[in-house]
Structures are given as structure tokens and as C-alpha cells.
Amino acid sequence: MTDILSFHGVWVRYGAKVVLEKVNLTVTEGAFVSIVGPSGAGKSTFLRLVLGQEQPSQGVIRLDGQPLRPEPGKDRGVVFQRYSVFPHLNVRDNVMFGLDCQGSRVRGRLSGPSRRAALETAEAMLASVGLGSALDVFPAQLSGGMQQRLAIAQALIMRPRILLLDEPFGALDPGVKADMHALITRLWWEHKLTILMVTHDIKEAFRLGTRVIAFDKIRHDPQAPNAYGSTATFDLELDPKPPPADKGS
């Protein structure tokens, strides 16, 4: 397996406050990396770095060997806990968004035969996440779980090199959560995705991940709580997961 993402001595400081210190890690292609840690341990900062929303104060991040572009791009897909679908577009147009932007630089909207081809791709993607019968519905009318399915389909249509999940199932009911776990496992397997998932839920981290990384502070000065930052304190490679049992749904 080749390395897809690597951190080399990455630090993040806000003034005197150190958030991340000396983060060194590499992620291999096809891994499902769960990132855990207490609140304020820099999990979100780590994700923002990969997204390009934030730049390291020191150190280098590489994606496929190249220094990471310092802004979000279509090589990195993302699903946030909330607000990651467009409320003004129906389900179909939400998934079409990426294809529209790619195919039509000026109008941002495909038309004619290219639109029909894109529609087929989009509708197939929606069917595979279980939203094949809700194409004309607006996100506000979908349940939380359905909105996250939509957000995942929307991200996957661009075939990102890495899929970033920021507490994607944190706001969902336990039953819905289990369905979503099955879905993301199946999609990860089918699309041979590389996934970085930040989560609070340790059980979820171990159930889904092929690797679990914990962020925490290794040094702590009670007189100056901001003097030291977090880093990857714990990095556990799990046994390879068997392919998911349910191929359908």
C-alpha cells in the first residue's frame, strides 16, 4: 500500500497557545483512520489542516507526495456533522453540484446531453446510499440520517482521494447510527476509499477503523496550560476488516 497523506513535524500555534505539536504520521491508501481524543485535543484542527482551512505554523503536509494546496479542493471530500448539504437545492441537485461545477465553469450548471449523463451518475450514487426515491425533496424535509447519506453521496460523486468525516454520525440516534456504520463500511469497501474520521465515540472508532489514532497532550504544565500542544499519542493498527456482509441495501 502506498502512502497517500503525510504529516512532517507539523505544529499549530495561535499566538502563545500551542494546539498541535510535532505531529508526524502517514496514512496509507485504503485505510480507514479513526481519530479520537478529548475535547480540545486538536482533532478538529487536524481535520481543518487536511482540508486546507488552516495552515500549519511549522512543518509540511503532503498529499500524494505533493505539498497540500492551502485551500479546500476536490481531492479532499468532506462530510461535517451539520450544514454540509445545500438547503436551497433538492436531493438530486445537491449531488449534481460537483458535476455541474466541473462541467460548466461559467454557468455552474450542466445542460443537454452532458447533464443527462451526469444525472445518471448522480442518481446511481443516490440509489447506492438509499436515497433513490427522494430525488426531488429538499434537505429540510429529510431526517438527520438521510441528510448525512446525502452529504456522503454528494462528496463521493467527485471521487476524492481522501474522504474526511467530522463527527458525521454524532447527532444521530443509535439505530440510525448502526445503519450509517453499515453504509459507510460498504461504500469504503466498494469505492476503495481512504477515510479520515474524527469521532467522540470510541466504540465507533474501533468498529469502523482499520487504524485508530488518539490525540492528546503528552506534556502538561498546570501553571501554563497552553504551553504544550497535543500530538498523536496512540496509534493502533487494527486487523484488516472482512468485506461487509450486506452488499445490497
Next chain:
Amino acid sequence: MRRILNVRPQAGVKALLGLFPLLLLLLIYVAASTIQHTANPAEKILPTLGAMVEQVRVMAFQVDPQTGAIPLWQDTGASLTRLGVGLIIATAITLVLGLLIGTLPLVRATLSPLVAAIAVIPPIAVLPILFITFGLGETAKIVLIVVGVTPAMCRDLASHVAAIPEEQIVKAQTLGASTWQVILRVALPQALPRLIQTLRLSLGPAWVFLISAEAIASDVGLGYRIFLVRRYLAMDIIVPYVAWIAILAVGIDLALLAISRRAYPWAHPATAR
């Protein structure tokens, strides 16, 4: 006994409740007018309904031999044209500036102090400048409306666009959207229903500026007429004119609301499918 804050009127009851104060006000007026007229038949301050109906007939249905036009319609046409042109210009400026200030930090840093500075100037104080610059014709009146409502509209729209969740903007970029595409496909569609809403809220101030400009320098228009007949204490013309302005204002407001509901169902969750 339920708390009064939990008592919600049903649809029919709600309409009746809303009608009640209007009818009460009308009743009080009629009573006061009758009492005044019994004491002094020549009384002008509280004209009777009959006198007002008579004036409506003269103003709204009879051609004025001096101008060859029916005054009410001539005034309405002139005022609505000024109001409409002013608001269209204000809305267009707001859409462009609000979108750019809301989405692009560089434009925000450059323009928002200017907009904030213009917004604190009382527009009526600028009116002499406008009359001197643009003359006493239509331009000055339209520019007053534009100057009066645009800054507040711009700030409202810009803050709404800036409040679009960061997640959506980042998501759009991860889907390959350029700056232009984020503005066109994420910011613009979400700005439009708010633009209509801020336009509805600006109707009140726009009428104030229109009537002021017409009162000061004009020869036709609803505000002109009211201030003209004020000299003769013609309350029987002024009151129907004010009522007519109220009807026009409510009508425009409801029309804008209907457009927004129809065009942007997702922005009105209660009416969405």
C-alpha cells in the same frame, strides 16, 4: 387554567381578532366625527364618511378640467413609478454589493466601512444636496429613495450571506467550485429570499422618502397632493389618500411575500411541500 401565553387562536378566530381593532378605530372615528358635526356643521378636522366618499368620487373618478387627468390615478402613477424605479435600483445595488461583501473578505474590508458610514447619515439631510445636484425633477426623488434604503439593505444582505455556514462554503470548494461558482450557486440562491425580505422591510422607509421628496418639490404625486390640500385643511381628501397609500403599501408587501413563497419554497419551511 392554561397560561395565557399558551392560548393560540384558531384561523377563523385569528382573522376576527385582527379585524376587531380596525373596526373599533373606525367606530370611534365615526362617533367623534358625528359629535363634532352636531356641534359645528362646518367642522373640517374630522370629516364625515359621506364627505370623504364625495371627495373620493371627485378625486378618483372625475377628470380635472385643468390637467385633463383624474387626480388620484395621476398621483398614484407618478408616485409608484418613482417608488418602483428607486426600489429596483436599490435592490440591484444591494444584490451586487451584498453578495460581494458577504462572500469576499477583501471586498468586505474595502467596502463595509463606507457602507456603514453612509448608513448613519439621515437621508433627508442629504435631500438639499440631491436637489442642488439633480435639480427638482424625478432624478432627485428617485436618488433620495435609493440613498435612503440601499445602505441598510446592503448591510442586511451582506450579514445574511456572511452567515451562511462555513461548512457549506468549504463543502462547495471540496466539490470543485470556484469563487464565481460559490457566489453563483451557493450564495446567490440563498441571498434571493432574504433580498425580498429586506426589500419588504425597506418599503416603509422608501414611502417616507418618497412622500418627503414629493412634499418639498413636485407637481404631481400622492405626497404632493396631501401637502397641497393641507393648505385648505381638506381632511376629507387627506384621509382617503393616506388610506390609499396604506392599501398600496400592504398590497406591494403581500405581493412580494407571495413571490418569495412561490419562488423559494425551501426558504419558507411552513409552506414547503
